[in-house]
Amino acid sequence: MSPAVLQQLIDSTYILAAVGFILALKWLSSPVSAMRGVLIGEIASGLAVAATLFDPQVSQYKWIIIVLIIGAGVGVPLGLVKMTAVPQRTALSHAFGALSAALIGIAEYYVAAPQVPKFEMAEIGLEVIIGSLTFTGSLIAAGKLQEILPQRPITYRGQNYVSLTVLGAAIALMVTLVVHPEFTHLFLAMIGVALVFGMMLVTPIGGADMPTVISLLNSYAGFSAALLGFVLNSKVLVVAGALDGASGFILSVNMCKAMNRSFTNVLFGGFGQIHAGAAAAEEQRPVKSATPEEAAAILSAASKVVIVPGYGMAVAQAQHKVRELYDNLTKRGIDVKFAIHPVAGRMPGHMNVLLAEADIPYDKLLDMDEINGEFPQTDVALVIGANDVTNPAARTDSSSPIFGMPILDVDKAHTVMVIKRSMAAGFAGIDNPLYYLDKTLMLFGDAKGFVGSIVRELSGGGSHG
Amino acid sequence: MPADFISSLFVFILSAFLGFEVIKRVSPLLHTPLMSLTNALDAIVVVAAIIIAGRHESRLSTILGLVAVAASFSNMVGGFVITDRMLHMFKTGKAKKP
Numbered sequence: 001m002s003p004a005v006l007q008q009l010i011d012s013t014y015i016l017a018a019v020g021f022i023l024a025l026k027w028l029s030s031p032v033s034a035m036r037g038v039l040i041g042e043i044a045s046g047l048a049v050a051a052t053l054f055d056p057q058v059s060q061y062k063w064i065i066i067v068l069i070i071g072a073g074v075g076v077p078l079g080l081v082k083m084t085a086v087p088q089r090t091a092l093s094h095a096f097g098a099l100s101a102a103l104i105g106i107a108e109y110y111v112a113a114p115q116v117p118k119f120e121m122a123e124i125g126l127e128v129i130i131g132s133l134t135f136t137g138s139l140i141a142a143g144k145l146q147e148i149l150p151q152r153p154i155t156y157r158g159q160n161y162v163s164l165t166v167l168g169a170a171i172a173l174m175v176t177l178v179v180h181p182e183f184t185h186l187f188l189a190m191i192g193v194a195l196v197f198g199m200m201l202v203t204p205i206g207g208a209d210m211p212t213v214i215s216l217l218n219s220y221a222g223f224s225a226a227l228l229g230f231v232l233n234s235k236v237l238v239v240a241g242a243l244d245g246a247s248g249f250i251l252s253v254n255m256c257k258a259m260n261r262s263f264t265n266v267l268f269g270g271f272g273q274i275h276a277g278a279a280a281a282e283e284q285r286p287v288k289s290a291t292p293e294e295a296a297a298i299l300s301a302a303s304k305v306v307i308v309p310g311y312g313m314a315v316a317q318a319q320h321k322v323r324e325l326y327d328n329l330t331k332r333g334i335d336v337k338f339a340i341h342p343v344a345g346r347m348p349g350h351m352n353v354l355l356a357e358a359d360i361p362y363d364k365l366l367d368m369d370e371i372n373g374e375f376p377q378t379d380v381a382l383v384i385g386a387n388d389v390t391n392p393a394a395r396t397d398s399s400s401p402i403f404g405m406p407i408l409d410v411d412k413a414h415t416v417m418v419i420k421r422s423m424a425a426g427f428a429g430i431d432n433p434l435y436y437l438d439k440t441l442m443l444f445g446d447a448k449g450f451v452g453s454i455v456r457e458l459s460g461g462g463s464h465g
Numbered sequence: 466m467p468a469d470f471i472s473s474l475f476v477f478i479l480s481a482f483l484g485f486e487v488i489k490r491v492s493p494l495l496h497t498p499l500m501s502l503t504n505a506l507d508a509i510v511v512v513a514a515i516i517i518a519g520r521h522e523s524r525l526s527t528i529l530g531l532v533a534v535a536a537s538f539s540n541m542v543g544g545f546v547i548t549d550r551m552l553h554m555f556k557t558g559k560a561k562k563p
Binding site for chain 2: 014017019021022024025026028029030031034035037038039042047048049051052053055057058060061063066067068070071072073074075076077078079080081083089090093094096098099100101102103104106107108110119123174214215218221224225226228229230232233234235236237238239240241242243244245246247248249251254261340347348349350352353356357359361362363364365367394426
């Protein structure tokens with residue numbers, strides 16, 4: 001086969017791969033066709049990799065095959081993590097993606113240096129800056145999610161000015177390199193500054209904002225791949241990067257809306273620390289509490305129950321007990337649904353995955369907009385490990401720090417039951433007036449233990465008194 | 466501006482636009498698999514890494530390329546494995562065994 005024909009074949013494979021990527025995302029629109037989407041994505045990626053191995057520019061295979069095997073060896077275990085660990089795995093994969101994009105950009109610079117055309121230098125510089133800051137930023141995010149690093153926002157006075165100065169320095173170095181691409185030590189300095197900026201970008205952001213941060217880093221990782229496509233004039237990278245970047249961007253906007261925050265507010269806010277004192281000052285107000293027996297009696301008398309799970313449920317590993325509760329109530333002919341707030345869990349859609357893993361049918365998992373209209377007809381809303389997303393102060397109290405945040409209207413249900421360890425405030429450190437309503441019963445205890453006791457009561461085998 | 470840049474920009478804008486339209490329709494139910502799938506697709510940078518590593522232009526570029534091959538290929542494999550696992554968990558009430 002002549003080299004020209006071979007090149008055309010390889011290019012055609014890349015075009016097919018790009019089509020496959022778009023179909024993969026299109027089929028992800030519904031759980032019914034989603035598996036087909038993954039399959040076409042796998043075929044498209046596999047074809048593209050195989051075609052590249054035939055590229056005449058590739059001369060030595062030994063090391064490439066070895067590192068492909070190493071990559072697969074690292075990838076498979078990372079694909080087999082527990083579902084609660086998916087957010088940190090995702091952050092880590094943003095880091096890997098950004099790392100590889102940055103390294104390729106760096107290699108391109110050193111191959112071309114000292115004679116790098118101005119335009120190409122600008123592309124490489126931008127690509128390497130974004131790749132590098134996404135790499136360290138994602139590592140910090142993964143560390144926070146894995147709880148190796150402290151979850152709380154780490155802030156100091158003048159932080160934003162310092163961070164912006166560092167970013168400015170990286171850009172200034174890039175501009176200098178465009179004029180003087182032969183200053184290779186400046187290139188190294190630029191990488192170093194960008195790496196530091198990535199850390200400074202994520203370190204001040206608190207655990208509650210992780211869903212937004214992880215989406216934003218997803219977007220950056222995508223755009224760095226797209227930029228690399230510009231540098232290498234590889235259209236398949238441009239397509240894949242643009243799709244990934246767009247996806248991350250949409251998810252970031254979703255997360256910001258769900259928390260009623262702006263991008264700048266997430267990035268520069270240091271949320272979750274400022275208001276921590278406010279709840280402590282609140283005087284003790286009376287709440288009503290109930291035992292598992294009472295809770296079981298109320299649930300069994302209901303005809304429509306909505307369960308509101310929060311991350312606390314997943315932390316307590318209660319999802320399997322919740323499924324038993326779901327099974328038991330459904331068997332009695334009670335209509336049971338789940339209300340999922342967009343920021344329940346630690347990344348977009350995380351709660352759905354945790355509940356699906358516990359075998360809860362996905363057609364019972366409703367997002368906020370779908371379920372909110374149903375609360376007034378709901379007999380019992382059972383809140384498990386969720387707090388701020390049920391706080392009616394977000395609707396009514398303009399002085400509340402979460403005022404304006406869209407919430408699940410659990411307070412409109414006839415009876416509200418809240419499983420909670422104690423009266424301590426939630427992630428954002430804000431008191432929840434829901435708990436003091438007349439129709440609210442507090443079920444104090446560990447989520448897994450308490451749900452387990454309710455299930456035992458319902459199955460009738462639990463207690464003799 | 467180089468012609469390559471213009472054509473890449475063209476592709477970028479169209480893909481981003483298409484991406485917005487397609488991804489907007491993804492059910493919030495599947496946002497976590499969406500992120501892991503786009504991650505796996507984004508790992509297509511492995512093809513660029515293979516070329517950099519395979520060209521042998523300098524020792525440095527080869528080593529950087531090889532590290533990039535490992536990092537991006539692990540994303541590709543891991544991303545597909547976990548997306549597949551997650552989607553297998555999503556079942557309807559009817560499909561569930563009694």
